[in-house]
Amino acid sequence: MPAQDSFAISSNATPDGSEVAPQQLVASLGGENLSPDLSWSGAPEGTRSFAVTCYDPDAPTGSGFWHWVAWDIPATTTSLPLGVARDDATLLQAANDFGNAGYDGPEPPPGAPHRYQFSVHALPVESLGVAADSPHIAARFAIFTQQLASATLTARYQVVD
Template identity: 40%
Template sequence: MINDDPYAAVTPAPPLRVFSDDLVDGAEMPLTFRDPDIGGTNSSPHLAWADFPAETKSFAITCYDPDAPTGVGFMHWAVANIPATVTALPVGAGAPDGPMPEGSLTLPNDLRMRQYIGANPPPGSGRHRYVFLVHAVDVPVLEIDPDLTPVVLGFNLHFHTLARGSMTVWVDSAG
């Protein structure tokens, strides 16, 4: 499988393991984790991670569609400052009132919403990858203005990532 990590070329990092009770790496994304307009619930899936460096101080998670017809992809979810003691998020953690760990920061996604938004590729745009990335970070808190975008998170992760792992699922567009 191709490397779906959009950070790999500019910020190489050792791997950590990402897994889920709800997703299978390389498989189709279950409907419940997609956009309500196509029958989903906008619910973020269970995500867990392991095998990260002992010096990890926090984690960040992003969900990215590199196949969005934008020229730069589309960010569905971006969270920073997850405490190092947290190694999993339950289903629905990405909801506006979801059970995110205390101290975590959910940045506005590409629709300017502070939440996970489910997959809904535009009709006729082909098969899309949805890449869930977990970053082990060397500081407890990335000092990011909460109104800035996931691009700013990515920039900060360039300087603070100790390890990174991903899980990729697919969705075919309609039409």
């Protein structure tokens, strides 16, 4: 993947390097289970759509945990609002590792902090050609094998015993 120093992502609710905002957490942790607002700029030439992912590489699964995989976001879009609805018709959203379509927030086990990587991926196609009811691995494969560039912000969250 070519370097894209100008491609950037930000969030007012959950800035890079911050703790995940309370509203992004699942209800069992006192949250509202809302996806954070995300804004991006500087996508490379040739971008025809975007995808958004949220991944916890620290989950004790051996393969991390996918909280959100969304794609077919039009190239004219440069932000997503706080709390993207699970049935938002402007993008496709796979079932996450909780088994729900759309975003579900952090719910780590007690112990060490977990990192939550929110990424925007610039894609050279208008559509990945992956159906929303496909397993998220199909969308992720299409995203990661085609992306022109990606931008990531990382937030953390920890449940203390």
